[in-house]
Amino acid sequence: MTLPPIALPDEASLPFFKGLAHGHLSVQLCGRCGTAQLGNPECSDCGSTALDWRPASGRGTIHSFTRIHIAYHQAFADLVPYWTGLIELEEGPRLFGRLLCDAGVRPRTDGPVEVVIEQLGDEVFVPNFRCLADHRQGEP
Numbered sequence: 001m002t003l004p005p006i007a008l009p010d011e012a013s014l015p016f017f018k019g020l021a022h023g024h025l026s027v028q029l030c031g032r033c034g035t036a037q038l039g040n041p042e043c044s045d046c047g048s049t050a051l052d053w054r055p056a057s058g059r060g061t062i063h064s065f066t067r068i069h070i071a072y073h074q075a076f077a078d079l080v081p082y083w084t085g086l087i088e089l090e091e092g093p094r095l096f097g098r099l100l101c102d103a104g105v106r107p108r109t110d111g112p113v114e115v116v117i118e119q120l121g122d123e124v125f126v127p128n129f130r131c132l133a134d135h136r137q138g139e140p
């Protein structure tokens with residue numbers, strides 16, 4: 001199996017990747033203002049460094065999406081065509097992930113999703129997002 005290019009954890013994001021390895025998505029919460037974020041060394045809202053990682057709900061909505069028809073890396077050759085999207089988590093932060101939709105189901109903006117953590121290698125885990133039921137009522 002050829003692994004796709006992946007982000008390498010740094011000091012600020014390592015807890016995020018460790019959370020995925022333990023089966024959950026996590027976000028940072030600012031101890032001063034309560035803003036949720038992902039992988040920042042300091043709060044994006046108030047600048048505080050008092051950030052703690054907490055498990056996230058794993059639920060969110062689609063902010064935007066597109067369908068990928070060309071495999072730009074051989075690791076994706078068996079996946080095309082596939083949906084990918086920018087997901088806004090219930091806690092607020094946004095991140096990209098592949099969208100897993102049932103056959104014939106098209107994602108829609110603001111459609112609900114839930115995280116599905118995929119293991120790609122011994123220590124490589126990525127968040128994908130499953131399209132939830134009401135996508136069937138979305139765009140044709």
Ligand SMILES: [Zn+2]
Nearest residue numbers: 030033043046
């Ligand atoms: Zn803050």
